[in-house]
Amino acid sequence: MKPMKFLPLAVLALAPQLALAQEAAPSAVPGEQTAYIFTTFLFLVGGFLVFWMAAGFAMLEAGLVRSKNVATQLTKNISLFSIAVIMYYLMGYAIMYPDDDGWMIKGLLGSFGVTSLEPVGLAPEAADLGYASAGSDFFFQIMFCATAASVVSGTLAERIKLWPFLAFVVVLTGLIYPIQASWVWGGGWLSEMGFSDFAGSTLVHAVGGFAALAGAIVLGPRIGKYGKNGSVQPFPGSNLALATLGTFCLWLGWFGFNGGSQLAMGTVSDVTDVSRIFANTNAAAAAGAVAALVLTQLRYGKVDLTMVLNGALAGLVAITAEPLYPSLTEATLIGAIGGVIVVFTVPLLDKLKIDDVVGAIPVHLVAGLWGTFVAAWSNPDVTYGVQLLGFVSIGAFVFVLSFVAFTVLKATIGLRVSPEEEANGIDVAELGLEAYPEFAKG
Template sequence: MEILTVNNIWMMICTALVFFMHLGFSLLEVGLTRQKNAINILFKNIFIICTGLMIYAIIGFNLMYPASFIAGVIPDYFTGLFGLNPPITNGSLDLTYNEGYTFWTDFLFQGMFAATAATIVSGAVAERIKLGSFMIFSVIYLAIVYPLVGSWKWGGGFLDTMGFYDFAGSTLVHSVGGWAALIAVYLLGARLGKFGKDGTSHAIPGHNIPLATAGVLILWLGWFGFNGGSVLSADPALTSITLVTTCLAAAAGGLSAFLFSTFRYKNYDLTMFLNGILGGLVGITAGADQMSPMDAVIIGLVAGVLIVLAVSLVDKFRLDDPVGAIAVHLVCGIWGTLAVGLFGNLAGWEQFLSQLAGVTIIGVFCSLSAFVILYAIKASLGLRMESREETEGLDIHEHGMDAYAEFGIPEEH
C-alpha cells in the first residue's frame, strides 16, 4: 500500500503539470497571433480542456482502454456512454487496479493527454476559423478519433501486438493532432494578406512575444509531467533518466533551431528558438525512457533543424500555420517516433519498420478522419469567417469584447 501511495502521488503531481501545459499552449498561441484575436484563442483553449475532460469521461476513456481491441471495444464503449466504470471489489473501489496508481488517477492523467491533441489544432487554425465549427470538430475528434487511435497501442490493440512503441505520445498525441491541423489548414486557406499573388509569403507578426516565451517555458515545465508521468510509477531510476533525456532534447532542439535559422536567414529569430525547444520535446516523447543522454541530444538536434526546414516547407505549399504547430507536432512527432528504431534500447531494423508502419497507419487514418469531419462541417456550416470579420478581428465579432480594452482608442463624443 505504501508503494501504491507514493506512485499515486507522483502520478497526481504529473497530472497537475500536464494540466498546467494548457496555460502554456494558451500563452504561446496568444503571443504568436494578433491582438484582435486574443480572446478567441483563449476561449478555444478553455473550451478544449473543459470539453475534453467531459468527453473523455463519458466516451473516450472506455473506448481507449477496452478489454481487448476486437472483443472489448464495442461493449466497453456502450457501457462507457453512461459514465466511468471503475473496477469494484466487494462494493468498493478496487485499489489493486494496477501496480502503480488508482483507477481515478489513471483516468485524470489520460484525460489531460486527450485535450492536448485538440489544442494542437487550435493554434494552426487561429485567426480565421469559425468558433462554432471548431468546437464541433473538436468534440467529434476527441470523442472518436483520438481514443480509437490510442486504443491501438495503449489499449493493447494491433499496433501494440506488432511491436510499435510510443512511450508518451509523439505519434499517439502530437501527430494525431498534427495530422488534423494539416488537413484543417489546407481546407481553411491562408489568412488574408499571408501570401501575395506571386506566392511570396508575408510574415504576420504575433502581438506579444514575451507571452509566447512564457508559454514555451511553461510547456517545458509541464513536460516533466507529460513524460515523467508516462513512466506510470515513481520508479527513481526510470523517472530520473526520462526527465534527463526530456530536458536535454529540449535544450538541443532549441540550440540547433537557433543556430540553423541564424545561418540560413542571418538573424536571431526567437520564435524559431522557441519552436526548436518544443520540437525537441515532441521528438523525445516517443522514446524518452529508452534513450541515453547522448541519444536525446542527437534527437533534439535533428528536431531543431527539422523545425526550420518544415516551417519553410509549409510556407512553400502556401499553407498558413500561425504558430508552427504542423512543424512542431507533426514533423517532429514523426521524427521522434521513427527515432525509437534508430537510437536507444530498442534500436533495430525490425523496430524501425514497426515504427514506420505505425506512423503510416495512424497518419492515413487521422488525415482521412479529419478530412471527412472538416469537409462535412465546411459544406454545412462553413469553416471560415467572412473576410470583413477576419479583418476586424474575431474578438469583436464572435465575443463582443477586447482582450486589452483599456488600451483601446476612446470613442469620439
C-alpha cells in the same frame, strides 16, 4: 531518590530510538500498497504538470496571433480543454482502454461507456488494488487527450469560427483520439506488432498535427498571407513575451508528460527511470532551442525568437516517443535534430501555401515523425519498419477522419468567418470583446 537524577538522561538516550521507530513505521505497509500509493501519486503529480501545458498552449497562441484575435484563442483553449474532459469521461476512456471483453472490434475499436471511479473510502484489504487508482489514471490520461486538441487550435487561428472548431474538438476527443490510442496504449493491433510510443510523439502530438493539417487544407490560408507571385506576408504576433512564457510552461509540463508515462513509481528501478526520463526530456528541449538559435543566425543573419521557441518544443516532441533508453548524448542529438526540422519545415509549408499560424505542424507532426522513427535507435525492442508503419497508419486514420469532419462542418454550419470579420478581428465578430481594448487594432 538519587536514581531519579538519571531519568532525564535515560529519556534522552532513548529518544533517537523512538524517533527511528516512528520513521520506520511506513515499512509496515505491505509492498503492494506502497507501490499503489507511489504510482497513484506519480499519476496525480504528472497529471497536474501536464495540465500546466494547457496554460502553455494558451499563452503561446495568445502571443503568436495578432492582438485582434487574442481573446478568441484564449476562449478556444479553455473551452477545448473542458470539452476534452467531458468527452473523455463520457466515452473516450472506455474506448481507449477496453478490457479483454470490452472490444467491439478486437484490437481496433473499444466499447463505449462512461468512466467510473473507486468507491469512497476504499478498503485495501478488501480490494484488488491494481497498480494505481482508477481515478489517478483517468485524470492523467485526460491531459493527453486535451493536448492533442490544443495542437489544432494554434494552426487554425485567426480565421476559423469558434463553434465549428469546438464541434470538431468533440469529434477529436470523443472518437478519433481514443480509437487510435487504443491501438497502442489499449493493447490493440499496433501494440501487438511491437509499435512503441512511450509518451505520445505519434499518439498525441502527430495526431494533433495531422488533424491541424487537414483543417488548414479545408480552411485555407488567412487573407493576404500568400501573394500571387509566391511572396509570403509575415503577420507578427501580438506579444512575444507571452509566447516565451507559454513555451516555458509547456517545457515544465512536459516533465509530467514524459515522466508520468513511466506509469510506475513503486520500486527503486521505476523511480530511477523517472529521473532519467526527466533528464533526457530536459536535454532534448535545450538542444532543440540551441539548434534553432544557431541555425536561424546562420541562415537568416539574425536569430528568430519564434523559431527558437518552436525549436525547444520540437526537441520535446522528438524525445517523447522514447525518453527512457537514450543516453544524455543521444537525447541531445535527437532534440537538436528536432530543432533543425522546425527551421526547414516552416518555410516549406509556406511554399505549399499551408497557413500554420503558430508552427504546430512542423513541431508536432514532423518532429513527431522523427521522434517515433528514431525510437528504434536506442530501444532494442523496437524496429524502424514497425515504427513507420504505425505512424503512417495512425496518420492516415486521423487525417482522413479529420478532413471529412472539417468538410462536413464547412458544408453545413460553415467553418470560416467572413472576410470583413477576419479583417476586423475574430474577437469582435465572435465574442464582442477584445483582449486589449485600449490599443488600436493590428
